Amino acid sequence: MTIFDNMVPALAGALAARGYETLTAVQTAVLAPEADGVDLLVSAQTGSGKTVAFGIAIAPTLLDGRERFTPGAAPSAVIIAPTRELAIQVRREFEWLYAGTGARIASCVGGMDMRKERRALDDGADIVVGTPGRLRDHITRGSLDISGLRAVVLDEADEMLDLGFREDLEFILAAAPQERRTLLFSATVPPQIAQLAKRFQRDALRITAAGESRQHDDIEYRTILVAPSDRENAIINSLLYFDAPSTMVFCSTREAVKHLAARLANRGFHVVALSGELSQAERNNALQAMRDGRARVCVATDVAARGIDLPNLDLVIHADLPTNPDTLLHRSGRTGRAGRKGVCALIVPFHRRGSAARLLKIAKLQAETQSAPGPAEIDARNHERMLAELAGIEAAAEDEAAQVAELLAAHSPETLALAWLRQQATLRPAAEELSDGPTPAFDAAKAERPDNRFENGVWFSISVGRKHRAEPRWLLPLICKAGRVTKREIGSIRIFDTDSHFEVISERADAFARSVEEQGTLEKGVTITRTGSAPAPDHGAKPKKPHRKGQFDPSEKRPFKKKGFEKAPFDKPPFDKSRGEKSGFDKPRGDKPWSDKSKGDWSKGDGSAKKFKPKKKPKSGE
Missing domain, CATH: 3.40.50.300 (P-loop containing nucleotide triphosphate hydrolases)
Structure with a gap:
């Protein structure tokens, strides 16, 4: 049977x-x-x-x-x-x-x-x-x-x-x-x-x-802990480490999809984006590129990827943590389909470890926790893959044998192996450097004073200011994300009319500048440039108005007043009838005597109520 x-x-x-x-x-x-x-x-x-x-x-x-x-x-x-x-x-x-x-x-x-x-x-x-x-x-x-x-x-x-x-x-x-x-x-x-x-x-x-x-037994879950500033670098290193034929990366918003897809494309990955703003033809072309192998990475939102089944999808990366267990299972279900094995990696910032643990617990899933792969681990993994590829090479055909003999006659085996290694290195994007561990918690007793920590700080400018309604509360996250730094490594932020200036701690200034240069223009055309010096304090400042009572001199004695009820010299003089006509409150309000119409005219009669006279009924025939 x-x-x-x-x-x-x-x-x-x-x-x-x-x-x-x-x-x-x-x-x-x-x-x-x-x-x-x-x-x-x-x-x-x-x-x-x-x-x-x-x-x-x-x-x-x-x-x-x-x-x-x-x-x-x-x-x-x-x-x-x-x-x-x-x-x-x-x-x-x-x-x-x-x-x-x-x-x-x-x-x-x-x-x-x-x-x-x-x-x-x-x-x-x-x-x-x-x-x-x-x-x-x-x-x-x-x-x-x-x-x-x-x-x-x-x-x-x-x-x-x-x-x-x-x-x-x-x-x-x-x-x-x-x-x-x-x-x-x-x-x-x-x-x-x-x-x-x-x-x-x-x-x-x-x-x-x-x-x-049981449906998710074929999926291997991994929680990758990273510093918040290293999130995108961890995604790049994870793609290089697993080297899956087809990968789907999930983001929570369209803007995040667009930004991450552009970053991966700049780093040399064959990537397509999938979000709700694309037309049907663009969506079909993106999916066809994944099926044909012309693209190996698809960055998508949850809604855009609903129901999609891509062949050989061996890796799913959650760039942003899912909001609920159902979304986690739906995203992860893109891999490990119909008996195939797959890997699901959750990129978790250090401060969100608890949220990730609760999410996995509610979904009844077990995940292996690890740090993001670094350059050394990626190089070791690539070395293993190259050895495996060489072990599976078949014997040379007739036309290939002649070329092999010619190469061996002209060059030594070491030279040929070195050339092949260098060629393989150019085919892959380089790995990113990552932070060693979580940022230590702030300790007020041990912390340095801000003016000491930023004594040799380096100044940068960002192309948004008061005209763009710039505020430190939304500038700070944008700066930290662009330069992959924490908020404790950002000093003063000064906002002017058309741009703003901020200070970066000297130990992180060079790395901050490199990160900004790699990303180029940020969201909505915002750019960051290195100025090197603090902005002038009177940049666009208005001249101060003189004090209406004069500048206060603490050494000068105050004048003694005999009586507290005496008028000050700047008070208005009392009204003098001889200087003009009478004030408005002395004018009569009208020629008629006052009367309260609501209670009848009390100025006439004895005040008794008028006798009620019913209206005459109309005569018949009128």
Whole structure:
């Protein structure tokens, strides 16, 4: 008995050609006899091989005993995915999986040309893969006929509900034939997923694949402790140390992705960036570069990388710590997929060791703690790789043998080996120097006075000032990050109209200048330059106004006042009637006598209330 016994022969041949020797837990579960021909509610984590699982699960239903699909027939299956990248990825998987069945596979996703998708549907498609919104558009416009559907698959159903696609999903499922099969795949089964299954599935078989702990057994977790100023250098050294064929680096913001990708590109890495601000064409080109091997590092945000499956992705680096355990598992699940081994490295600043430990504890993961690899460790690792490569070299061919003999005749073996070593060194970026350990805690009793520590400090200028609303509270983190220093190594900060000046401790000034020069222009075009001397204290200062009472002289005796009630000479003189007309408060307010209208006119009569006289009723006929 083999793993392909209960499988459609065409799909079994495709898996064998791909080198499949074993199936994952979820793939084995959907091939069980009790799962044949029924609706399925499958709980499986990312990286468990569920794309192949629902591909082989619906094949008997779609082919119905035939070996190939009937040309010109209406679509037999619709696969619904939450994101464009995941939908395109599913289509690629189905293309090789269903290659032997003659299936025509079309994709309908947002951001792509809808006219081309309509032409592909008009030409005939047996399996349609798409996102909920675009599939609904094609159904309402009449370009997608779902009257002949035999199966509907919801991939990552929990994410689709989180993204607000519930209405679109309900529309598609309600429009599909009642006798179809419905397969619902989800990482978790919250109440809303259970309600959706109860409404649109018929006696669904519940399948729970291996838990999260087993799914992540193929991932080796490492916590790399670094100084906050060495975070980017630690990422560079980690890439050189592990030397993975394909690596994904996760950042928390788009700006961080853009900055880190530019830094890695400047250091000689083949890198692409993936963030939400890119167009669909740019995203596709970036992913294709990773698949082709033209790029080996992908710097991405969490949202942009959702559902992405890259081949040979052996290393995941968390440049910024995840905010919650679910994000940690989602990021890490990009590697160690379908039985492959992978490494997940968390870059943790010294002051965030506690946060990282709590995150791993909640996620029920064990991680090995280590310091960031230094140049010596990276050189030793590269030496091992070179020896392994030389041990695996085959014998020279005829055309190569002549060239080898010519080289050996002209040069000694030592010279040739040295030339090869130097050539290998030029192919790799150089490792970065890192701090020895965590910055010691500040001790007020032992600390030097600031003016003594910065007695020989070096001054730098940064191209933001008062006009840019510069403040020390946001200038300090920017300076520390650019120069890879701590705030205790930054002295005075003086802000002027168009620029600002700050002082760096003399022991770190040269390293600060080198770091700034490597990075070049900072975010939003900000630049830092070395001035060498302190700015003039009267830079842009306004002349002081004279004191209105004169400058106070402590040696001068104060004048003695006899009476405290005497008026000072600068007080206003009393009003003199002879000097002008009467003041306003002596003027009469009017010719009429005062009266309180709110209580009647008391100046007339005896003050008794007026007799009430009812209004006359209108006579009839008026």
